Amino acid sequence: MHINWATTVAFPKYPSSQLQEDLRRRISEATDDDLLAAYLHWTEGRVAADWFLLACDVETEAQQERNHLANLATPMDSPFVDEHSQARSDLHAALFQATRTATAAKEQARSTWQRLRDTTRNDLAARYRAGADEATWEAGHLGPLRSKLTEAERTMRSALSRHRDVMHDLALREEAMDRFLSSEASVAIEQIHLMTPPAFEQTVAALAKRDGYQILRNGGGARDLGADVIAVTPEGLRVVVQCKHRQGGRGKVGSPDIQTLNGTARPEHHADVVVAITNGTFTKPASDFARNHDIHLLDKAQLKRWGTWGEPLLAVLGLADTSSPALTSREWVQ
Incomplete structure (x- = not known):
């Protein structure tokens, strides 16, 4: 065996002279195969230990990010609550998967290192000779392990980057929303609750005008035939609206009012879009009738989206493509 005894690695001065003699004898009897096998074996163990530590790092980072995400408050009374929730859900799923992958990789690396340690007492040279049973190569498990860890780390960082971008965009939109809420264009739902029925009708017309409608x-009035507001959208749609104000936002609109609107909106007013608006709510029979006769209902929750938050009426009613540049929330709060 070729050992450069001039190496800077010093042979230990063991307290037992017998131990020192036995070690020197075994080293002198070792072959080149023994030396290479021992180094390969040691290196495999070191790689297993390194990847165990890498898995620990990925697992720790993913868990820290999950804890941070859990402490982030989701604004509940906001037009962006769904987007906040979706971003939170997407990131949580990515971090959960990264944690699972890292935990599994950590245990596999630990198991591989343990098996390598147990093999140390065997004939190491025999493990690496040509024709040896590859199934005995414990370190073979480390190849796909590193790939999984690399992919888990990449996916986690990509998810974190996407989440930061979404949060940044939402912050800009919320800032624009704050400016809109402080402007005269926004009508607080609490203010609407205090209005008289005629003032409510005029407010609905003003909101339609804010959307760019021709009023x-x-x-x-007494002979309005169920149409309190009639407006035409920039696209030429004729919108007929019946307004039902409820003092303090309490009270429901029943089916008879919706049936009256249905009987006149299209035959008498030639409506393309029929809408009943209240600052209260609608009864179930009213909702069922409206759904069966293509009448759109807008209650106080949706009225807040339109009147207070500034979302376009057709978007609130689900009749507009909200992905259109003209109808994004960033646009309607400018």
Whole structure:
């Protein structure tokens, strides 16, 4: 065996002279195969230990990010609550998967290192000779292990980057929303609750005008035939609206009012879009009738989206493509 005894590695001065003699004898009897096998074996163990530590790092980072995410408050009374929730859900899923992968990799690396340690007492040279049973190569498990860890880390960092981008975009939109809420264009739902029915009708007409509609009627009367507001959208759709104000936002609109609107909106007013708006709520029979007769209902929750938050009426009613540049929330809060 070729050993350069001039190496800077000093032979230990063991307290037992017998131990020192036995070690020197065994080293002198070792072959080149023994030396290479021992070094390969040691290196495999070191790689297993390194990847165990890498898995620990990925697992720790993923768990820290999950803890941080758990402490982030989701704004509940906001037009962006769904987007906050979706971003949170997407990141949580990515971090959960990264944690699972890292934990499994950590245990596999630990198991591989343990098996390598147990093999140390065997004939190491025999393990690496040509024709040896590859199934005995414990370190073979480390190849796919590193790939899984690398992919888990990449996916986690990509998810964190996407989440930061979404949060940044939402922060800009929320800042724009704050400016809108402090402007005269925003009508607080609490203010609407205090209005009289005629003032409510005029407010609905003003909100339609804010959306860019041409107002043909801005208030009802004894002979309005169920149409309190009539407006035409920039696309040419004729929108007929019946307004039902409920003092303090309490009270429901029943089916008879919706049936009256259904009987006149299209035959008498030639409506393309029929809408009943209240600052209260609708009864189930009213909702069922409206659904069966293609009448759109807008209650106080949706009225807040339109009147207070500034979302376009057709978007609130689900009749517009909200992905259109003209209808994004960033646009409607400018």
